[in-house]
Amino acid sequence: MAFARRNLRTLALLLVAGATAFALLDPASAAKVVEVTVLGVYSTARMFAAYLLALLFSVAYGAAAASNKRAGAILLPVLDVLQSVPILGFFPAALLFFVNSFPRNPIGLEIAIVFLIFTSMAWNMAFGVYEALSTMPQDLEDASKVFGVRDWLRFRRLMFPAMVPKLVYNSMLSWTVGWFYLVASEAIQAGTELGTMTTLVRPGLGSWIFSAGARGDGAAIAIGIGVLGAVVLALDTFVWRPLSVWSERFRLDVTAGGEVPRVPGPYERLRWLPRFPRMRRTLRVWIAPVARRWERVVAPLDRYYTAHPHVVRNVRRIDLAMFLVIFVIVIGAGLLGIASMFTRPLPTGVSAIPNAILHSLARLALAYALCAAWTIPVAAWIVRSPRASRYATPALEVVASIPATALFPAIIAFSVLAVSAWSLQAELAALLIALFAMQWYLLFNLIAGMRNLPADLDEAARAFGLRGWTYWKRVLLPAVVPSLLTGSITAWGAGWNALIVAEYISYGGTTYEVLGIGDLIASATYSASPQPELLYLSILALILVVLAMNKLLWRPLIRRASKRFRYELV
Amino acid sequence: MTNQHPILEVKDVSKAYFEEGKAFQVLERVRFDVKDRDFVCLVGPSGCGKSTLLRIIVGLDKPTEGEVSFEGKPVSAANPKVAMVFQSFALFPWLTVQQNAELGMEAHRVPPDARWQTAKKYIDAVGLSGFENAFPRELSGGMRQRVGLARALCMEPVLLCMDEPFSSLDALTAQNLRDEILQLWSNPALPPRAVLMVTHGIEEAVYLADRVFVISARPGRVVANVEIDLPRPRNRKEPEFYGWVDEIYSMIV
Numbered sequence: 134m135a136f137a138r139r140n141l142r143t144l145a146l147l148l149v150a151g152a153t154a155f156a157l158l159d160p161a162s163a164a165k166v167v168e169v170t171v172l173g174v175y176s177t178a179r180m181f182a183a184y185l186l187a188l189l190f191s192v193a194y195g196a197a198a199a200s201n202k203r204a205g206a207i208l209l210p211v212l213d214v215l216q217s218v219p220i221l222g223f224f225p226a227a228l229l230f231f232v233n234s235f236p237r238n239p240i241g242l243e244i245a246i247v248f249l250i251f252t253s254m255a256w257n258m259a260f261g262v263y264e265a266l267s268t269m270p271q272d273l274e275d276a277s278k279v280f281g282v283r284d285w286l287r288f289r290r291l292m293f294p295a296m297v298p299k300l301v302y303n304s305m306l307s308w309t310v311g312w313f314y315l316v317a318s319e320a321i322q323a324g325t326e327l328g329t330m331t332t333l334v335r336p337g338l339g340s341w342i343f344s345a346g347a348r349g350d351g352a353a354i355a356i357g358i359g360v361l362g363a364v365v366l367a368l369d370t371f372v373w374r375p376l377s378v379w380s381e382r383f384r385l386d387v388t389a390g391g392e393v394p395r396v397p398g399p400y401e402r403l404r405w406l407p408r409f410p411r412m413r414r415t416l417r418v419w420i421a422p423v424a425r426r427w428e429r430v431v432a433p434l435d436r437y438y439t440a441h442p443h444v445v446r447n448v449r450r451i452d453l454a455m456f457l458v459i460f461v462i463v464i465g466a467g468l469l470g471i472a473s474m475f476t477r478p479l480p481t482g483v484s485a486i487p488n489a490i491l492h493s494l495a496r497l498a499l500a501y502a503l504c505a506a507w508t509i510p511v512a513a514w515i516v517r518s519p520r521a522s523r524y525a526t527p528a529l530e531v532v533a534s535i536p537a538t539a540l541f542p543a544i545i546a547f548s549v550l551a552v553s554a555w556s557l558q559a560e561l562a563a564l565l566i567a568l569f570a571m572q573w574y575l576l577f578n579l580i581a582g583m584r585n586l587p588a589d590l591d592e593a594a595r596a597f598g599l600r601g602w603t604y605w606k607r608v609l610l611p612a613v614v615p616s617l618l619t620g621s622i623t624a625w626g627a628g629w630n631a632l633i634v635a636e637y638i639s640y641g642g643t644t645y646e647v648l649g650i651g652d653l654i655a656s657a658t659y660s661a662s663p664q665p666e667l668l669y670l671s672i673l674a675l676i677l678v679v680l681a682m683n684k685l686l687w688r689p690l691i692r693r694a695s696k697r698f699r700y701e702l703v
Numbered sequence: 704m705t706n707q708h709p710i711l712e713v714k715d716v717s718k719a720y721f722e723e724g725k726a727f728q729v730l731e732r733v734r735f736d737v738k739d740r741d742f743v744c745l746v747g748p749s750g751c752g753k754s755t756l757l758r759i760i761v762g763l764d765k766p767t768e769g770e771v772s773f774e775g776k777p778v779s780a781a782n783p784k785v786a787m788v789f790q791s792f793a794l795f796p797w798l799t800v801q802q803n804a805e806l807g808m809e810a811h812r813v814p815p816d817a818r819w820q821t822a823k824k825y826i827d828a829v830g831l832s833g834f835e836n837a838f839p840r841e842l843s844g845g846m847r848q849r850v851g852l853a854r855a856l857c858m859e860p861v862l863l864c865m866d867e868p869f870s871s872l873d874a875l876t877a878q879n880l881r882d883e884i885l886q887l888w889s890n891p892a893l894p895p896r897a898v899l900m901v902t903h904g905i906e907e908a909v910y911l912a913d914r915v916f917v918i919s920a921r922p923g924r925v926v927a928n929v930e931i932d933l934p935r936p937r938n939r940k941e942p943e944f945y946g947w948v949d950e951i952y953s954m955i956v
Binding site: 163270272273275278279280281282284290291294297369382383384385428430 | 758761762763781783785786787789790791792794796797798806807809810811812838852857858
């Protein structure tokens, strides 16, 4: 521990010295770093706003779906559809809507960006809340009822703690995904031909990287990516690691017994951080009277509810009815809109949709095969070698923390260097972007799956002398099938999204275009004469394909795998 | 008041579950009562519906027919005067021993100071002093069930219901805990005024109870009411003890 602390101090000193030297030697770049850091604050604020919304939404939605069977029967399939929808496909439509709602005011664009990030964060969190609440042990529910734990206390003592682990885990996932969309949404207007859009760029890391890319300014790109990586890592170190350590306390498997699994992390090295005990005490003194007054207000209401339980039931019913009405209106309006599209003659580009989807599918399949080819052996190597685990995991996490959208300029530069033909350049860039968007989901799911391989199975395999290919075939591969499939669903979802931005790239004055559904969507939006109907039909087709793949391919596979490859024999 | 009414009356309670249009009769016209200073055990083979019966008695479930009344009033929902100890302990893993014990009082708006003192008293009584700030996962099985017991006693209940409280414990720990429960029970100044325990262990029932109600296999019915008049502490090796065990055993099989 002492050694680690000394190491850390040396590292901090080196960092400070390096930064000072850098500032003295190259003041212009240093000033740029400061400027970009301010942009990072803007971007983080957007992420935070979207995250707060997603948090509120997911707790309310998940709790509603879990606590009421009839509501759940509607809410869950809706969530499933929302989750499989390629969000970026919607963004152009949302962007036009919000920007037009607030003409000549940047707030419309800001709302559109926050909305996009929200839609990328919310669904998996809501599913997490639902899963946590619907797998709540019956005995805890019973104990709460027997001891009269109700309403707010029930939320505080039972429901919220039970959702903490899944909520924290999914929040981390959501932030990772959120950065991807933040960069994409701040940068989406750069290089578009929609004359009015270019004036509405919002300051942020994404727009910085993209405009630097458009100018071909390598140093600025590097600074932007560096600051983005630093922000992501800082949040990970100071917020998510401590939170995930803390969330272990809320794990439900008490009976499994033993120690709380400890996640050693930077958190432990940050004991010296001030905890502000006085501020906390003052805050408590401040809050106490408010809380007491609140309780005094609530107590009679509570007594009344206890005396008349049917009132609560009726209130809940009215609440649900209102939700249903709004829901029906929204869905109805959507259906009407779609129906009205079909009454008019179809736009000319429609016949290109099936062909475009096939091309995109082939592109994704190739990217997926490449991902699987490198992630499976690397995951096995990392899990089976302690040293690799110690050094490679953090390194990979750092690399993975940089959203694929931020790597656009680098990927395109690489493609231009690698091949000379223009169409091949675009093809390679699209493939690489899809690869970068997909691979981490696969890798980290595989690592988690292989780590979960029960030690006794592994030992039994070794004791019987299983080695080499037999070991892979009989132990490791079957063991990772479930996590490989889970990772695959997420990876494909990310892949479709990436294609929307990868198949049509405006960069440094050149437009890189390949045949595909993403290209169709982008060019329908950003071309000199936008075609909203073609845009909507393309999005619709894309949603149908994604849903069909999930329902007909991945879900059945997962169901079969969970029967065949589970560890528990009972 | 308690002289007119038994603490608990179970009047012809039946319970049926409906699954795919078929009815499964779990309990059929179960009838018994629990009086003041009564330690009652419900004994039956597994799947005879005795846990369902207990859930109905504490208000977690509703009977299809019949009625349960507590102190002369029909039971409709959970009642602070009835506390429960669970087979699986049902402790909140994110709360400390102290917070778990205070949970019921917190729900019934007991002020924090009084809560703290009552919890302390019963945590001491079950022999867990010094572990107030421990989390359940840091405790052994026996200690976890002590927390469950303390949490129930903190409600100062009239009736204490226990659903197979010793089934998840190893034999030695279970025996220690049984003796301690009898120790607490022998002090009339401490709550509860009556205990109702569900078990499938006949020996355990004979060791603990004043009265044993034997419940038949599905559908569950009370087939016998056995009064165990052996003086406490009871000795498992005595022929009289075994006489009772054998008698109840023959009723179940």
